[in-house]
Amino acid sequence: MIDSTTPLRATDPAETRAERRRLVESVGAHRRLLAARRPFELADRRRLDREAGERARAGARHGKALQRVHEKRARSERSLTAELNGLDGKRAGQERRALAVLRREAVERSLRGTRLTAGEVNGVGAGLIRDLAAQGIRTAADFTRVSWGKAPGGRGGDVLYIHRTQGRKVHINGIGEHRGRPLMEWRRAAVARAEARAPHELPPDDRHRIEEIVEKERARLRAELAELPKASETAGAEAERLHAERLAALTAAERDAAEEAARRRAGFDETAERLLALRAELAAHVDRYGDLGFRDRRARSRALRPLPAPPEARGTAAPPVIPAPRTPETGVREGGEAAEPAPVPTASGVRASLGWLVPVAFFAVTALFGAGVTAATPLWFVVAGRLVALVMTAELLRLWIPRRDWRTADAMPRGTGFLAAGVFLGLVAASMFMDPLYASDSAPWALAVVSALLVGAGAVRRTGGGPGAAA
Structure with a gap:
């Protein structure tokens, strides 16, 4: 890197033009490198969304596995208990069958x-x-x-x-x-x-033999019933182990991806600082040697075009594309300001709700058929009402459609709901003022007051807050 404080030695016009060309090409090259930052940030946001989804799915699978273990234990307990309760009836049935065989x-x-x-x-x-x-x-x-x-x-x-x-x-x-x-x-x-x-009762030996068989069955069922909690705990421990292994694998993959993203982000920051230094050097060269003609101005205008800002992470300020340069030793920016690391954009995971199609549909219907149009409604009011509804429909769609795209997903701006409700109530109140049946009532005035309050609240929220949960 060339220090901007170093005196330039180029005095020959050819050398001056060559030095200017080198600086302009270096600025353009660094700018092209920084142009990849926005796609990288968008891809990193999608990665964070994907990792959050994988963790949610892993948790859901773990919950279902534990639920299956619990249900299997409950079914086994019910089955074994029913068999235990039915052993007396089973013994009586065996005695009846044995007596029937003996009599036959x-x-x-x-x-x-x-x-x-x-x-x-x-x-x-x-x-x-x-x-x-x-x-x-x-x-x-x-x-x-x-x-x-x-x-x-x-x-x-x-x-x-x-x-x-x-x-x-x-x-x-x-x-x-x-x-x-x-x-x-x-x-x-x-x-x-x-x-x-033929005998009408079983001999004592046969009755005792059946009793022994039933008692052995009873002991076996009780042993299985006593083993159920242990088996359930073993199955639950196995499910926990598999879940822990899955989370460990996800954590390792997330850590590797985060380290790679941090490495690339640091590379972008370093490129941005080099670009700042080159721009300062180019500005010093222009101050010293002046304009070198049309081609020089055109090349400099292309190289010095502003870069698109990277996507803003929710709840944080957008990291600058080109941060102020800092000294390598102290990490302090020019002007004595401490350098702060660029915040890592995180995935918002928020998209504009499909419920916004309801006000869009209301305004679209109003734009087509008007708001409370009667035979006595003036033509100018019909046209004005439909134009207002059409403007609101277009505005809501302009805000809503980009916020549904996964690449630019976000919540609707704050206050949008208040504005839409206020405008709709204002159209209804205006149509009631134009209707002779309601013009003398207090209902239109009440609607007008509510509409004005909603529009004012929405305007304050729109001007005072950024994107967020639209109200």
């Missing part, structure tokens, strides 16, 4: 022991007994019922079939309706005797 086995043993002999069934003699035995029917347990059906081979009329317990139905020649009915009555009597002799 006793009845089957009794029926197998009841043999069919000659003389027990009316009309069934030794010959039919042999024929039945040849078909596997020897006891009351070997058949279940009788039925009528077509004769074997399809010849003849209906015949009586005996249904075996295991196997197909058979027809015994000589056993028809008169012998089939006594045969079934004999079996029913055998079944009734077997059921009467």
